Amino acid sequence: MAVDYPLFRPAGDAALLIEFGATLDLQVNRQVQIFDAWLTRARVEGVVETAPTLRSVLVRFDPLKIDAATLESELGEMLASNLWQRDAVDNKIKRWRLPICYGGETGTDLPEVAQRLGMTVEEAVSRHCAMSQRVLTLGFAPGFMYTGLLQDDWNLPRLDYVKPSVPAGAVSVAVRQTVITSTEIPTGWRTIGCTPFSNFNLAVDPPFLIGPGDELCFFPIDESCFTELADQQHSGEVILQSEQIA
Numbered sequence: 001m002a003v004d005y006p007l008f009r010p011a012g013d014a015a016l017l018i019e020f021g022a023t024l025d026l027q028v029n030r031q032v033q034i035f036d037a038w039l040t041r042a043r044v045e046g047v048v049e050t051a052p053t054l055r056s057v058l059v060r061f062d063p064l065k066i067d068a069a070t071l072e073s074e075l076g077e078m079l080a081s082n083l084w085q086r087d088a089v090d091n092k093i094k095r096w097r098l099p100i101c102y103g104g105e106t107g108t109d110l111p112e113v114a115q116r117l118g119m120t121v122e123e124a125v126s127r128h129c130a131m132s133q134r135v136l137t138l139g140f141a142p143g144f145m146y147t148g149l150l151q152d153d154w155n156l157p158r159l160d161y162v163k164p165s166v167p168a169g170a171v172s173v174a175v176r177q178t179v180i181t182s183t184e185i186p187t188g189w190r191t192i193g194c195t196p197f198s199n200f201n202l203a204v205d206p207p208f209l210i211g212p213g214d215e216l217c218f219f220p221i222d223e224s225c226f227t228e229l230a231d232q233q234h235s236g237e238v239i240l241q242s243e244q245i246a
Contacts, residue, residue: 006035008072014048014063014074014244016155018079026149028055029136030086033213039075046071052212054056054137054146068145084199084236094242095132095215098180100171100193107193109159113173116156127151127217128192133178137212143182143200147216150176169194169230196230197240209238215245 009017019027020035036052039059046066051058061071078084102125103110114124133147150173158174163186166172170181172189179189182200199210210216221229229239 006183008076010068011058013068015058015060016068016075017056017058018075021055024136024149025135029134030213032057032137035079035084036212039078042078043073044074052137053139062178093213093215093245094210095217095245096210096240096242098216098218098240099197099221099225099229100129100195100218101192101221101223102221104194106167106170107191109172109190110192113156113190113192117153118149124192125220128173128178129220133216133218135210135212135214135216136177138199141181141183141185143198143208144185145180145182145199145210145216146177147180148177150178152176159190160186162186163191164213166191167194168198169196171195194226194234195227198233203236209240 003022004228005019005021007019007021011017018035020031032052032055036050036057039047039050039057046061047059048062049058049060058168059071059075061068101107105120110124112122117124117127119127128150131150134148136146138145154173155176156174162179165184166187168181168183170187170191171193172179172181172187172191174189179187180195180199181187182198191194199208201207201209
């Protein structure tokens with residue numbers, strides 16, 4: 001049975017989930033980001049917070065100010081009007097160049113990833129750097145970036161176990177995505193390297209330099225360069241270069 005999207009689902013007594021597609025693709029993800037930004041600017045009465053995901057937007061509301069049925073009706077009318085899509089030009093998108101030290105102590109899964117792709121480690125690194133990737137969402141941990149989508153042959157399964165810990169900056173791949181940590185966390189993804197950049201800094205507002213919709217271009221660095229850039233990052237310097245693309 002065909003399902004019409006966007007689709008509303010209840011999420012407890014004070015939230016609605018709006019799904020824009022059954023599976024992740026770049027068009028669905030872009031709709032999520034545009035609508036979330038538009039809804040934030042719209043300041044709908046009773047809406048407390050929105051949280052975009054890979055293919056949906058969670059809308060939290062105050063049930064003392066608006067009930068779920070009324071909010072769903074209002075949001076449904078907004079979605080049907082398509083005004084939110086025409087307003088996409090207001091979304092500021094940047095392209096960032098992100099340095100990665102591939103392999104080494106952190107990127108221990110790189111040889112196996114290359115083997116699964118049927119190429120050498122050097123070829124795998126070159127391929128990964130050649131693909132511009134969109135930041136699909138932030139989540140799971142502060143500043144944690146999900147980026148993609150990688151080419152079809154990078155549809156690698158996650159590990160069948162969880163690593164107890166990978167350091168801040170760990171760069172991992174699976175299911176046609178690259179994820180980049182900003183804090184030390186456990187992971188079941190295949191870690192191929194590490195970046196000296198952290199996308200989480202409580203000393204600035206907002207604490208995330210890179211946001212959903214931005215594009216990333218990776219380039220390889222050696223361990224000496226990694227150490228130098230990490231020192232600059234820790235001292236508060238901005239180590240990334242960007243350009244406005246939309």
